Amino acid sequence: MRRSLVISSIALVLASCGDQSGGEPVMRTEIGSGVAEETASPTSEAEGAPEAQANSPCRRTTEMGVIYTHCIADPGRHRVTMSLGPKGSYYRTFARLAGARSSTASPVVFAVNGGMYDEAGAPIGYYVEDGERRRELNRADGPGNFHMQPNGVFYGTDTSWRIRTTDDFYASVSDRPRFGTQSGPMLLIDGKLHPDFQEDGPSKMIRNGVGVDAQGRAHFVKSEGGVSFGRFAAYFRDVAKTPDALYLDGNVSALWSPGDDRMDTTVPLGPLIVVEERE
Known part of the structure; x- marks a missing residue:
């Protein structure tokens, strides 16, 4: 399994509280290179799989020749949480996350990788x-992609989810959310593609992202093959119809969907976004 990684030699100075890590940032630099990157495919049940099961909120769809898996979380039925694991023993895989969950925890509807690390x-x-x-x-x-401005934050409470650019979040959000993850770049801002995106640039990679629609539902979308940033952002605009959308990552993008008997395995992951059934 291949993945283009550039390990930054300059440590980021990050103000933080809580868990810390001594690792160097793993930066995925892509836009502006002008070179199409080879797409690495995760190992999963997705290739050649039948359509999603009736009890799954995830559906396969094709747009402009690209196959996507599109999962929808509804705040009336679902809860969004973040899951990383204890310091020094991060989960890194869906299998470890599943094994660490309590037998009394709410059932997992689906989970995705949730931000750069x-x-x-x-x-x-x-x-x-x-x-x-x-x-x-x-x-x-x-x-790297994380620092391509504007980047943004996906955050919320048990029943209300939002996406804001990082500067807007800094200026507007004073109360601590129930969950939050920062990633970048933004895919859509107020219905418009990120200003640095080409309509269909040369770099084609597996990608995943999240957008929130006018009804407050969160749309988690993963491409099953290589797609440019511009085409990926246009999917959120034209199909998911989310005015704001945030890129989560590329090539490491992975999905766990119990209703589809799917658990992707890639390189070790970082933060995980878990969608649970509401009690």
Whole structure:
């Protein structure tokens, strides 16, 4: 399994409280390279799989020749949480996450990788889990997709979810959310593609992201093959119809969907977004 990784030699200075990691940031630099990158495929049940099961909120769809898996979380039925694992023993895989969950925990509807991270698996941006802030907002400049401005934050409570650019979040949000994860770049801002995106640029990678629609539902979308940033953002605009959408990552993108008997395995992951059934 291949993955293009550039390990930054300059450590990011991150203000934080809670868990810390000594790992160097794992930066995925892509836009502006002008070179199409080879797509690495995760191992999963997805290839050649039948359509999603009736009890799954995930559906396969094709747009502009690209196959996507599109999962919808409804705040009336679902709860969104973050899951990282204890310091020094991050989960890194869906299998370890599943094994660590209590037998009394709410059933998992689906889960996805949820933001960029360093070589130890720690988030490099804002991270809140169960109301505890474990990493402060990262407004530093730097290389890689995470630092392509504007980047943003996906956050919320048990019943209300939002996406804001990092600067807007910094200026507007004073109360600690129940969950939050920072990633970048933004895919859509107020219905418009990120200003640095081409309509269909040369770099084609597996990608995943999240957007929130006008009804407050969160749309988690993963491409099953290589797609450019521009085409991926356009999917959120034209199909998911989310005015704001945030890129979560590329090539490491993975999905756990129990209703589809699917648990992707990739390189070790970092923060995980878990959608549970509401009690």
